[in-house]
Amino acid sequence: xxxxxxxxxxxxxxxxxxxxxxxxxxxxxxxxxxxxxxxxxxxxxxxxxxxxxxxxxxxxxxxxxxxxxxxxxxxxxxxxxxxxxxxxxxxxxxxxxxxxxxxxxxxxxxxxxxx
Amino acid sequence: xxxxxxxxxxxxxxxxxxxxxxxxxxxxxxxxxxxxxxxxxxxxxxxxxxxxxxxxxxxxxxxxxxxxxxxxxxxxxxxxxxxxxxxxxxxxxxxxxxxxxxxxxxxxxxxxx
Numbered sequence: 462x463x464x465x466x467x468x469x470x471x472x473x474x475x476x477x478x479x480x481x482x483x484x485x486x487x488x489x490x491x492x493x494x495x496x497x498x499x500x501x502x503x504x505x506x507x508x509x510x511x512x513x514x515x516x517x518x519x520x521x522x523x524x525x526x527x528x529x530x531x532x533x534x535x536x537x538x539x540x541x542x543x544x545x546x547x548x549x550x551x552x553x554x555x556x557x558x559x560x561x562x563x564x565x566x567x568x569x570x571x572x573x574x575x576x
Numbered sequence: 577x578x579x580x581x582x583x584x585x586x587x588x589x590x591x592x593x594x595x596x597x598x599x600x601x602x603x604x605x606x607x608x609x610x611x612x613x614x615x616x617x618x619x620x621x622x623x624x625x626x627x628x629x630x631x632x633x634x635x636x637x638x639x640x641x642x643x644x645x646x647x648x649x650x651x652x653x654x655x656x657x658x659x660x661x662x663x664x665x666x667x668x669x670x671x672x673x674x675x676x677x678x679x680x681x682x683x684x685x686x687x688x689x
Contacts, residue, residue: 492675494677496679501584502681502682503582503664503679503680503681503682504620504664504679505679506676506677506678506679509675509676509677511675517676519676520678551619551620553677555675555677563608563625564610564622564625565610565622565666565677566622567619567620567621568619569618569619570618570619
């Protein structure tokens with residue numbers, strides 16, 4: 462089945478640790494996105510990538526890093542520099558048609574908790 | 577000014593009524609507009625996309641776009657308890673190269689019996 466797979470579903474991080482969230486898609490989508498959602502809040506854009514080996518910072522990129530070595534994969538690393546990482550992380554992808562962009566499809570999310 | 581603004585609600589409507597959800601955006605160059613529904617603890621799912629001024633209908637849902645006023649809305653007719661969720665407005669500005677997709681904070685809708 463085509464879709465976006467995020468793993469793990471739940472992740473616990475100790476203070477000072479780096480952790481990596483996985484996002485894989487088999488939809489042949491060009492663009493991929495990472496969002497963070499805090500309780501009762503909307504989605505805030507962390508990073509996005511248009512093509513392989515290229516990505517742009519979103520609105521809250523500090524304390525996060527990404528890579529896009531393959532079209533299908535867009536992992537997000539939450540570094541120790543991110544002081545308040547407890548949140549729901551969502552990965553999305555879409556076909557990029559330039560001016561009239563298509564809708565984005567989401568993975569099931571990863572809930573990260575600092576312990 | 578936020579790029580995409582929504583009233584956080586909650587918006588409470590009785591079952592069978594029309595729910596009206598509103599969204600404004602700041603970038604006049606935006607070309608693509610989306611409404612998503614999100615149940616608590618779940619990921620967002622697409623309800624409607626709209627690209628041109630006017631109305632677009634899909635079942636009980638109607639999206640309305642007014643680019644001159646930088647305003648997009650979602651109407652839900654015959655509201656059902658299962659429609660109780662948070663509704664997120666998303667906008668894709670045209671930047672020429674990258675395709676940023678920005679969400680509002682969402683409006684929580686409660687459909688009461």
